[in-house]
Amino acid sequence: VMCCCGPCAMYRRSALNLLLNQYEAQFFRGKPSDFGEDRHLTILMLKAGFRTEYVPDAIAGTVVPHRLRPYLRQQLRWARSTFRDTFLALRLLPELDVYLTLDVVGQNLAPILLAISSLAALAQLLIGGSIPWWTGLTIAAMTMVRCCVAAL
Numbered sequence: 001v002m003c004c005c006g007p008c009a010m011y012r013r014s015a016l017n018l019l020l021n022q023y024e025a026q027f028f029r030g031k032p033s034d035f036g037e038d039r040h041l042t043i044l045m046l047k048a049g050f051r052t053e054y055v056p057d058a059i060a061g062t063v064v065p066h067r068l069r070p071y072l073r074q075q076l077r078w079a080r081s082t083f084r085d086t087f088l089a090l091r092l093l094p095e096l097d098v099y100l101t102l103d104v105v106g107q108n109l110a111p112i113l114l115a116i117s118s119l120a121a122l123a124q125l126l127i128g129g130s131i132p133w134w135t136g137l138t139i140a141a142m143t144m145v146r147c148c149v150a151a152l
Contacts (some may be wrong), residue, residue: 001052002089002100006038006044007062011045019044039085046092082107110142 016023023041042052045091065071086108093101121135 001054001105002040002042003078004042004052005062008036008058008060009042011041015045015048015050015059019048040082043085043089043092046089046096079111106145110145113138 022044026037026040043051063075086104089104093104117135117138121131122128124132
């Protein structure tokens with residue numbers, strides 16, 4: 001598992017104690033970082049050689065946004081965390097399970113491809129008055145890749 005989400009995660013105290021200083025001193029681009037701490041801690045655990053596991057019958061409660069604005073702020077925090085911690089995880093990719101490698105690559109490559117496709121389509125629409133067929137094909141391909149990874 002690449003992100004043991006906060007309210008559902010449990011760690012051995014001995015493992016956490018080994019990584020506590022690194023965890024508490026999160027920096028990104030030279031500035032203290034306080035978002036995405038659950039993903040960051042998971043990657044620190046993986047880098048230290050610990051295993052993470054998904055337990056399908058675990059039950060946990062959490063607070064979720066009920067309005068659009070807080071939900072969008074949450075999604076932005078999660079997206080920033082994903083991109084930031086991907087740089088930490090890049091060194092782990094050769095050691096990871098194939099599924100996790102595909103997931104990490106897909107989480108970061110898909111939004112970039114979507115943004116490029118959307119900008120290219122907008123430019124083509126403004127310049128030529130139509131949207132190229134490959135824009136729809138790119139978006140469909142990204143969707144299929146994500147669905148296949150999830151189905152796997």
